[in-house]
Amino acid sequence: MTDILFTPFTIKTLTVPNRITMPAMTRGFSLGGVPGPDVAAYYAARVAGGVGLIISEAVAVERAAAAEVLGIPVFYDPLAQTGWKRVIEGVHALGGRIAAQLHHAGALRDPETMNAPDTPNDEPDTMSEEDIADTISAFAKSAATAKSLGFDAVEVHGANGNLIDQFLWEGRNTRTDRWGGSLVARTHFAVEVLRAVRAQVGPDFPVFFRLSQFKQGAYEAKIAQDPAELEKILGLLSDAGSDAFHASQRRFWEPAFPDSPLNLAGWAKRLTGKPSITVGSVGLNGPDITDLLTGKGGNAGPAGLDELRSRVEAAEFDLVSVGRALLTDPAWPNKVRDGRLKDLCGFDLTSLGSLVTEAPHPPHVV
Numbered sequence: 493m494t495d496i497l498f499t500p501f502t503i504k505t506l507t508v509p510n511r512i513t514m515p516a517m518t519r520g521f522s523l524g525g526v527p528g529p530d531v532a533a534y535y536a537a538r539v540a541g542g543v544g545l546i547i548s549e550a551v552a553v554e555r556a557a558a559a560e561v562l563g564i565p566v567f568y569d570p571l572a573q574t575g576w577k578r579v580i581e582g583v584h585a586l587g588g589r590i591a592a593q594l595h596h597a598g599a600l601r602d603p604e605t606m607n608a609p610d611t612p613n614d615e616p617d618t619m620s621e622e623d624i625a626d627t628i629s630a631f632a633k634s635a636a637t638a639k640s641l642g643f644d645a646v647e648v649h650g651a652n653g654n655l656i657d658q659f660l661w662e663g664r665n666t667r668t669d670r671w672g673g674s675l676v677a678r679t680h681f682a683v684e685v686l687r688a689v690r691a692q693v694g695p696d697f698p699v700f701f702r703l704s705q706f707k708q709g710a711y712e713a714k715i716a717q718d719p720a721e722l723e724k725i726l727g728l729l730s731d732a733g734s735d736a737f738h739a740s741q742r743r744f745w746e747p748a749f750p751d752s753p754l755n756l757a758g759w760a761k762r763l764t765g766k767p768s769i770t771v772g773s774v775g776l777n778g779p780d781i782t783d784l785l786t787g788k789g790g791n792a793g794p795a796g797l798d799e800l801r802s803r804v805e806a807a808e809f810d811l812v813s814v815g816r817a818l819l820t821d822p823a824w825p826n827k828v829r830d831g832r833l834k835d836l837c838g839f840d841l842t843s844l845g846s847l848v849t850e851a852p853h854p855p856h857v858v
């Protein structure tokens with residue numbers, strides 16, 4: 493019987509050879525904003541291991557305060573563009589596809605860590621109309637560059653507490669002008685970014701939007717209290733040009749709202765009729781991403797995939813992002829495809845220290 497995880501899926505001009513996506517993971521190895529041959533090899537290894545679609549690590553748009561840590565790549569530097577071409581060629585040569593995540597960290601950036609205490613953060617509450625217009629243009633310019641470099645899609649990063657998410661979340665956006673206040677007004681910034689991106693890339697190029705309820709540092713936060721609020725937000729984003737929604741969760745099996753088993757990606761698909769991507773502890777049994785961020789736990793063993801598969805079969809969502817498991821185990825998709833579940837490695841914290849997974853990890857028994 494055909495395993496649905498290994499069937500193709502099409503979003504506009506993008507056909508992904510299977511349903512396995514590597515989500516954006518900032519690694520901090522692109523010194524000076526330039527992804528080097530080591531970064532290209534890192535992505536190529538995951539495609540060789542069976543990933544259908546890579547979503548690049550967050551790529552900072554051209555604003556002084558867009559990147560929150562050192563080593564985040566950019567598109568606006570000619571050396572970085574050469575580096576990205578090498579990444580894209582490596583992925584395409586192996587039959588994979590690659591999207592670029594367009595990023596602005598907003599208030600998540602620590603100016604001291606960035607050695608730039610004099611550069612103020614862009615934050616919803618302090619940005620001028622000019623700052624907002626420049627930032628929207630910077631997203632659009634990044635999208636145009638990503639398309640011209642040969643990326644197959646772009647993903648606007650509106651999740652996990654970054655700038656766009658700070659506008660969406662009432663806990664962070666206290667503006668009283670057209671960019672804040674009501675739910676519709678808080679969604680306005682994301683809408684304008686999507687419109688500007690869409691205007692640059694044309695009607696056929698796939699544009700994803702990444703959203704989450706939780707924020708880095710505010711794990712109980714929500715942008716939508718109920719499905720009706722989510723429908724309002726996603727309807728606006730869908731009309732503004734998003735072709736698919738990547739719903740960031742810590743555990744994919746958790747319902748987004750009471751009274752329905754649907755997860756956030758499931759709701760996004762149901763409410764918009766557009767494709768969606770799920771994520772969150774896929775293939776892992778143990779601490780989740782927020783446990784990792786809060787220092788509560790790191791290593792996780794492998795987990796079974798029956799529930800995931802049946803949810804894809806039920807078309808609750810279409811693509812499945814595998815994050816930490818792919819950091820430790822680049823061949824995770826091929827092992828799953830071939831039924832080599834006993835060879836899966838889980839996630840080992842030491843994989844964060846280097847782009848290369850150095851030593852083969854001892855297999856765990858599933």
Ligand SMILES: Cc1cc2nc3c(=O)[nH]c(=O)nc-3n(C[C@H](O)[C@H](O)[C@H](O)COP(=O)(O)O)c2cc1C
Nearest residue numbers: 515516517518549550771772773774781814815816
């Ligand atoms: C090291 C690391 C860096 C991350 N950086 C980003 C990022 O740049 N952009 C983003 O949208 N999510 C980022 N995430 C979140 C992942 O995309 C993913 O949603 C999360 O790890 C949950 O998936 P998992 O449980 O399969 O690891 C990062 C996660 C990790 C582990």
